[in-house]
Amino acid sequence: MTDATMSSITAPPPSTVNRRSPLGSVLIHAALIAASFAMLYPLLWMVSASVRPEDEIFSSTTLWPSSVDFASYVRGWFGLDVSFGRFTWNSVVIAVLTVVGNVIACSLAAYAFARLRFAGRNFWFAMMLGTMMIPYHVTLIPQYVLFLDLGWVNTILPLVVPKFLASDAFFIFLMVQFFRGIPRELDEAAMMDGCGPWRIYWKIMLPLSLPVLATAAIFSFIWTWDDFFGPLIYLNDMNTYTIQLGLRTFVDSSSTSDWGGLFAMSTLSLVPVFFFFLFFQRLLIEGIATTGMKR
Amino acid sequence: MAAVQDSAIAVGRGAKARPAAQGRFAALWTNHGAGYMFLLPWLVGFFGLTLGPAVASLYLSFTSFDLIRSPEWVGTANYVRIATADPKFAASLKVTFLYVALSVPFKLAFALFVAILLDRGVKGLTAYRAIFYLPSLLGGSVAIAVLWRQLFAGDGLINSLLAQFGIEGPSWISHPDYSIWTLVVLSVWQFGSPMIIFLAGLRQIPTDMYEAASLDGASKFRQFYKITLPLLTPVIFFNAVVQTIEAFKAFTPAFIISGGTGGPINSTLFYTLYLYQEAFGNFRMGYASALAWILVLIIGLFTAFSFLTSRYWVHYDD
Numbered sequence: 001m002t003d004a005t006m007s008s009i010t011a012p013p014p015s016t017v018n019r020r021s022p023l024g025s026v027l028i029h030a031a032l033i034a035a036s037f038a039m040l041y042p043l044l045w046m047v048s049a050s051v052r053p054e055d056e057i058f059s060s061t062t063l064w065p066s067s068v069d070f071a072s073y074v075r076g077w078f079g080l081d082v083s084f085g086r087f088t089w090n091s092v093v094i095a096v097l098t099v100v101g102n103v104i105a106c107s108l109a110a111y112a113f114a115r116l117r118f119a120g121r122n123f124w125f126a127m128m129l130g131t132m133m134i135p136y137h138v139t140l141i142p143q144y145v146l147f148l149d150l151g152w153v154n155t156i157l158p159l160v161v162p163k164f165l166a167s168d169a170f171f172i173f174l175m176v177q178f179f180r181g182i183p184r185e186l187d188e189a190a191m192m193d194g195c196g197p198w199r200i201y202w203k204i205m206l207p208l209s210l211p212v213l214a215t216a217a218i219f220s221f222i223w224t225w226d227d228f229f230g231p232l233i234y235l236n237d238m239n240t241y242t243i244q245l246g247l248r249t250f251v252d253s254s255s256t257s258d259w260g261g262l263f264a265m266s267t268l269s270l271v272p273v274f275f276f277f278l279f280f281q282r283l284l285i286e287g288i289a290t291t292g293m294k295r
Numbered sequence: 296m297a298a299v300q301d302s303a304i305a306v307g308r309g310a311k312a313r314p315a316a317q318g319r320f321a322a323l324w325t326n327h328g329a330g331y332m333f334l335l336p337w338l339v340g341f342f343g344l345t346l347g348p349a350v351a352s353l354y355l356s357f358t359s360f361d362l363i364r365s366p367e368w369v370g371t372a373n374y375v376r377i378a379t380a381d382p383k384f385a386a387s388l389k390v391t392f393l394y395v396a397l398s399v400p401f402k403l404a405f406a407l408f409v410a411i412l413l414d415r416g417v418k419g420l421t422a423y424r425a426i427f428y429l430p431s432l433l434g435g436s437v438a439i440a441v442l443w444r445q446l447f448a449g450d451g452l453i454n455s456l457l458a459q460f461g462i463e464g465p466s467w468i469s470h471p472d473y474s475i476w477t478l479v480v481l482s483v484w485q486f487g488s489p490m491i492i493f494l495a496g497l498r499q500i501p502t503d504m505y506e507a508a509s510l511d512g513a514s515k516f517r518q519f520y521k522i523t524l525p526l527l528t529p530v531i532f533f534n535a536v537v538q539t540i541e542a543f544k545a546f547t548p549a550f551i552i553s554g555g556t557g558g559p560i561n562s563t564l565f566y567t568l569y570l571y572q573e574a575f576g577n578f579r580m581g582y583a584s585a586l587a588w589i590l591v592l593i594i595g596l597f598t599a600f601s602f603l604t605s606r607y608w609v610h611y612d613d
Contacts, residue, residue, distance in 0.1 A: 025417070025418075028412060028415075028417060029417070029418075029419075031412070032412065032413075032417065032423050035409070035427075036423060036426045036427070039426060039427060039429075039430055039484065040426060040429070042442060042443075042446055042452070043429075043430075043433070043442075045452060046438075046442050058450055058455070059455075061452060061455045061456050061459070105336040105337065105340075108333045108334070108335075108336060108337070109333065109334055109336065109337040111333055112329075112330050112331075112333035112334045113334075116326055116329055116330040116333065117326050117330065118326055118327045118329070118330025118331060118334075119327055121330060124334065124338075124341075127341065128337070128341075131341065131345050133598075134345070134349070134591065135540075135543075135544055135587075135590060135591055135594060137544075137567065137570060137586075137587040137590055137591070138348075138349050138352050138353075138584075138587045138588060138591055139344065139345055139348035139349055139352060140348075140352075140574070140587065141348075141352055141355060141574055141580050141583060141584050141587070142347070142348035142349075142351035142352050142355065143344060143348050144574075145351075145362070145580070146343075146348070148362070162340060162344050164336060165336050165337065165339050165340025165343070165344060166336050166337035166340050167340050167344055167345075172337065196329070197326075197329040197333070198329075201333070222432065223435075225436075226435045226436040226437075228436075228437055228546075228547045228550070228551075229546055229547065229571075232550075233575060244436065244437040247437040247438060247441055248437055248550075248551060251437075251441050251444065251551065251554075252554055252555075259445060262441060263441075263442075263445075265438075266437075266438035266441050266442060267438070269436060269437070269438045270433055270436060270438050270439075273432060273433055273436070274433070277425075277429060277432055277433075281425055281428075284428075284432070285424065285425075285428065285491055288488050288491045288492065289491050289492060289494070289495035290495075
């Protein structure tokens with residue numbers, strides 16, 4: 001994936017190819033609209049179920065509720081011993097700290113790889129790429145033992161501290177690719193003026209890298225917000241639960257009794273991600289197109 | 296990934312422009328120091344959270360360890376038991392392979408099909424692309440797994456829809472023959488990100504190739520078969536490898552839909568779910584470490600195999 005990909009993904013499609021009859025394009029639009037509807041139907045149904053009267057949830061396959069009622073949200077919010085306010089707060093704290101950690105630590109490492117010359121750099125760069133390939137399952141158990149010995153289980157530390165040690169190598173890679181595209185003349189001019197590497201990093205690289213920093217920040221936030229496995233292992237006390245763990249507890253404790261409340265809280269848990277989708281879609285799509293991210 | 300290798304080589308020029316007054320020795324020394332200062336957080340993480348734990352996990356895989364007593368060396372006993380006397384391991388491997396073999400081809404075929412449809416100068420491309428991408432973005436969350444659990448339940452939405460056509464559907468999630476399919480459908484539903492990568496790849500194909508082919512009288516189908524598909528093989532290869540590795544590592548949907556059990560009758564017992572149960576349900580940390588290394592081995596072998604066979608079907612510019 002090259003830089004050319006990044007500019008071409010947002011460019012208008014080539015108009016010279018495949019000019020087709022009006023009927024053909026009506027058919028294609030009909031197929032695409034039908035597919036879009038089928039894709040979104042379960043999501044829309046869930047949102048609509050969250051504002052329906054309880055007795056209507058299972059009887060109706062339509063998307064339009066007969067009356068709008070937010071009782072499910074109130075019931076769901078207080079549906080467990082600890083409220084979803086607490087879970088949401090915990091999720092926000094972990095996600096925000098993760099974003100800060102990833103942006104700082106990964107950009108530091110990326111700057112070293114992209115711009116500084118030091119013994120063993122290529123070796124460490126290869127190691128860094130290697131860590132991207134290894135499934136986290138091989139480090140999982142010793143890491144757990146380590147954090148258990150440190151007394152960190154049931155705190156947010158095992159989820160947050162590794163991010164300040166640049167444990168998400170993927171973001172280092174993303175930033176290295178971007179830093180390489182910044183003209184080296186800028187660094188060299190600054191060096192001539194007596195700037196050291198720290199000032200170049202802080203005054204030149206970071207301000208010029210806002211798009212990639214934003215992409216890394218947004219993906220960090222979304223992945224952390226959605227993360228289930230990490231909190232499942234490290235957070236056992238309900239007061240420390242994230243919103244994802246709260247939902248899991250909810251579905252296990254009340255799977256047949258309160259679907260309304262469950263859907264209300266599920267819908268709520270999707271709001272932050274949906275917000276990023278609405279306002280930063282271009283960054284997200286370019287990020288995927290240029291790096292081949294999995295999600 | 297070729298670009299990655301290039302970058303490692305290409306980054307080495309920065310130090311030349313140091314102020315001459317400081318001299319060559321000083322310049323190099325400063326840069327060594329600065330390089331390692333910038334790299335310090337990552338280095339601590341690399342040794343403390345990746346390399347150290349990986350070595351420890353390899354050691355633990357030859358022990359019996361329950362978190363309370365210290366690890367006890369058992370030689371290859373864990374691996375022998377996995378290979379010969381663990382029906383749950385065999386079941387989880389079967390489920391995982393089945394999931395990979397079903398979800399990846401369907402997902403990629405769908406992604407490619409829609410990408411080709413969108414690439415043909417359709418108006419409203421960005422809107423369609425956004426809509427198709429949305430499930431990919433939301434799909435990893437517990438909320439979507441919860442929704443899926445309802446959709447495919449006995450009294451769920453899918454059966455309500457089928458009932459309107461007079462079809463009485465089973466409880467999909469609690470039937471051992473169908474439960475894996477609900478997870479496959481969930482995976483295919485998230486075809487958005489490979490679709491975006493396919494779209495980017497399609498844009499790289501020069502339009503004059505199609506024009507030349509049209510002039511020579513090649514049909515649309517022949518153009519697809521002779522131009523689009525061969526030129527897209529590197530992207531197909533990339534997507535296939537990434538999606539397969541992700542499918543091997545899938546966890547959350549199976550955990551939520553089966554309530555953490557992998558049931559009914561182990562039919563959704565993903566490998567990672569079994570590993571989780573052994574480690575954090577039964578606290579067999581040594582055994583789970585052995586399971587983890589076998590997963591690495593499987594993924595490694597698969598990746599090596601893909602790269603070895605790729606030369607026979609992936610088209611690179613020469």
